Amino acid sequence: MSAHHDPDNPPGNPGFLVFDSLAILGSGLIGASVLRAAKARGLLKRAAVWDPVSDHAAACVAPDAADVSAATAREAVRDADLVVIGAPSDVVGDVAAHIAPALKPGAIVTDVASVKGHIARVAHAAMPEGVFFVGSHPMAGSEKNGPGAARAGLFDGRACFVTPLAGRTDEVATARVGAFWAALGARAVIVSPDEHDEIVAGISHLPHVAAVALAGLLAGRPTAWRDCGGGGLRDTTRIAGGDPGLWLAILMENRHEVVHAIEAYEKELRALREAVESNDRRGLATILERAREWRSGLV
């Protein structure tokens, strides 16, 4: 991972941070929060929002602002300097290809999906000459979805991956996308799409799988057990309440890395189980200490 962008010290270009016109395609939690955060910080002059559910788009657009709820994705992006595709990971490529003919020269397109390798290649290839795709992934999901859960502070202090293709993605476009996220309050982290997919398999997709498997196991036990759970059970399974459709797409899209991560997790569990089974107190103590030390460094 490379150095982070400093929001207080953007490059000298006056247009570097502020985009005259932003288009949001897909006004779910992340898309709608990007709009709110950007407006709250004065980073844009006007916005166009499109969502397959037109009520969602309309709900994002303040009646007194110079913003529009667009009827089509192509209409939304026509004047945009920056396009944020807030769609699930399995449709970002299609959306990028669909809007490509309508993008204006110099436009930058990003997305917010949780898997980047495939998207980066497909979307890069779909862009016309002089238009740039730079993938993003803000680590700011929630088990709550939709524009109703959106808020301007969603990205505060969160990491946001920005994932250029080495030697192919325009470097100025990458820097502007990183600076945009930094200006929204996030900490931009520049990595390759493939490195991103390996990292999030470990820090996001595997935790989701671990929570789902725990919830799935307990779904087979009496309901009264669940009612006796404490804060540990609640926290450990929280993300299992996430949208199944969204997570189906994410896990399948990042299948290769997710399978590797689950295998590594199964290995950890086996070692822990064997330490318990064989009454290996020293071995179990080492495992518990190591986990506690790692966790204590998580801010």
Added chain:
Amino acid sequence: MSAHHDPDNPPGNPGFLVFDSLAILGSGLIGASVLRAAKARGLLKRAAVWDPVSDHAAACVAPDAADVSAATAREAVRDADLVVIGAPSDVVGDVAAHIAPALKPGAIVTDVASVKGHIARVAHAAMPEGVFFVGSHPMAGSEKNGPGAARAGLFDGRACFVTPLAGRTDEVATARVGAFWAALGARAVIVSPDEHDEIVAGISHLPHVAAVALAGLLAGRPTAWRDCGGGGLRDTTRIAGGDPGLWLAILMENRHEVVHAIEAYEKELRALREAVESNDRRGLATILERAREWRSGLV
């Protein structure tokens, strides 16, 4: 599991809910919170506190109250109607045997440890005639330890297992212990010690193991990964920050049930991994839906 005690409707015995004198042995998070909760609700006239760390005991005792910080465990329990052993699960039996000769006739002894089968039998056998042991386990732990983390509201709305030995534990003593926890704000759940151990292996010890294994796996990855984690990673691993010594004792004490629970978890993970690996979208969707449905019922 049997019906819960209703704190607003205790049996008619005037001494049923209020204990004249309470002894707390071990003033950690739970012991100190029991004292605070009981005093806040006017459930006792005086208390004696003993802790192997005498500063901890003294810290629990308000200077203006009729409470004492006792020099020894036996001194603390001499006048007690109710004794709460707030010690780790692997030493409760020893403490019960140690205080047995000093207990007054009619006294009730309980504990707050996370594993109950072994303790129930050992402590029951250690009690003199006319003195009663009834194990308890409030589901109100925290990754924070010590009297400094104690609070009167710790048990509000939490389940508290009360675990009599069928046909052996005195039924009035069981009812009084259940009513005491209910009066502290908890929901008393009466189960056998062995059923308790099976339940908590699933809803408490396995979540801990799942979090520890996840933290342990990520401890082997670059530190920068950890810094990119979102709220899901934070919540899923929170309990891995718990006291390793405490959890070593719990997991080893409940070894048999913990191993069964981990095996069942490994089976869930394998099924999930195989669905991802074989691109079985329908199978994975079913797993994700089932987990979400279970989690949505967790209050």
